Amino acid sequence: MMQAGIGGKSKMKRILGWVAALLLVVLLVLLARTLMLRPIAPLAAPLPPMALDEAALAQGLSDALRIPTISHSTDIEPDTAAFEQFIALLAQRFPRVHAAMSPQRVAGFSLLYTWPGRDPQALPGLLAAHMDVVPVEAGRESAWTHPPFDGVIADSYVWGRGALDDKASLMSLLEAAEWLLAQGFQPAHTLYFAFGHDEEIGGERGASAIAALLQSRGVRLAYTLDEGSAVTHGIVTGVERPVASIMAGEKGYVTFRLTARATGGHSSMPTPDGAIVQLSRALTRIEDQPLPMRLTPPVAAMLYRLAPEIPVPQRLLIANRELFEPVLLRAMAGGSVTQAIVRSTQAFTVFHAGIKDNILPAEAYALINLRLLPGDRIADIAEHLRKVINDERIELTQESGFGKEAPPVSDPNAAPFAALARAANEVFPDAVVASGIILATADNRHYAELREQAYYFAPFPYAQEDGTRIHGTNERIGIADYANMVRYYVQLMRHSGS
Secondary structure: OHHHHHHHHHHHHHHHHHHHHHHHHHHHHHHHHHHOOOOOOOOOOOOOOOOOOHHHHHHHHHHHHOOOOEOOOOOOOOOHHHHHHHHHHHHHHOHHHHHHHOOEEEOOOEEEEEEOOOOOOOOOEEEEEEOOEOOOOOOOHHHOOOOOOOOOEEOOEEEOOOOOOOHHHHHHHHHHHHHHHHOOOOOOOOEEEEEEOOHHHOOOOHHHHHHHHHHHOOOOEEEEEEOOOOEEOOOOOOOOOOEEEOEOOEOEEEEEEEEEEOOOEEOOOOOOOOHHHHHHHHHHHHHHOOOOEOOOHHHHHHHHHHHHHOOHHHHHHHHOHHHHHHHHHHHHOOOHHHHHOOEOEEEEEEEEEOOOOOEEOOEEEEEEEEEEOOOOOHHHHHHHHHHHHOOOOOEEEEOOOOOEOOOOOOOOOOHHHHHHHHHHHHHOOOOEEEOOOEOOOOHHHHHHHHEEEEEEOOOOEEOHHHHHOOOOOOOEEEHHHHHHHHHHHHHHHHHOOO
16 A cells, blocks of 8 residues: 555656646746847948038928917818918928929818829828927916927927927928938939828818829829827836837727716605716726727737847747737736727716706716727727617717728838838937837828828837827927938938838
């Protein structure tokens, strides 16, 4: 009996030993795969010094910021005089561009420039920006260090509404083209410059009309580039280097209204299922059951490119994603930014009920705004909400106005991305080039049916504090940073289509 027991223990020891050895081998394989991740080699060496008159560039941007090309809302017509003044400024500032590209006005104030390429058979590229800006919140003007529409140049910055969003992009694109034309340069393929005048209220007049015009001409685009990301610093946890985030997709947008109704009456005789109670229960169920998480191809590419820069534990999850994807997604769900790139987000933005403290409201409603991952359909989102609410008394309707699914994602390994990355390597040699999707929307979506690829990137530095400047107070851009935007676009135009 004792010998049999000893033999059984010995056999168990051998089994445990084999299991431990197997686990060790698996662990070593996982670690090897993790440590094999290396930074992607730069596509180009740092750019040799490019002499630019930075003071003159800053003055040009300052002049543009002084013109209040404001988009208030879709039901308020734009300030005709301001947009005419801005268009006149462009003609005066960029004479070579206007002589070579014959800009065409579209939908009143939007502009389409055409720069013919050396190879007319090659698919063209389109570089987009917008000339309109958001208004300054009433009563907040005094909080600005310098008045928002004075275009002040001070403390090594150009200050004003639009300095980041998005006049810096528009002006630096044209500065780059003007500089290249002075050198006798012609792009390898045709380049379109598409400047909308109503992006801040949806772009339904401007960029949409430019897209329709190009489509009527049978134009097919190799790629489009628009705003939406930047050279970020301190945004990605664990990554100390700057990240040139050249995004390859954007989210969709839809808002639903949830309405609950009841009999109402006097507050001294409350009912157990009043309108506010019904609606509150529905909202709680939605909040407790968010939409599922998943990795889209651009986000997976972003993680792969950033993995060599982050600590080993997180890198192990990325290097062995096929095994650890659920764990990786749960880790990403812990941050407001990272969770937003792996799921369609839902945010309650309006709640309205009641008119007086002693009256039971007969109706209550709330608005829920969703930003949709590429591939998520509005109809499926609506069905998800109805199942989660599980209450036929709650009416669910889609709000009128802007509501669109995300356009198809693009390939972060395609040739146009390589041109964007090469220019980033040259102008921002310390930065890691990564991909991903933007969390908002841009005019870029209007060109979805015309293009092979779409990317989102504006080459200015962006830190955490800049998030309060865009659409907020004290919007500004560094004079040297703005000059680097011009350098970036010069290099991009040199590489594009070649």
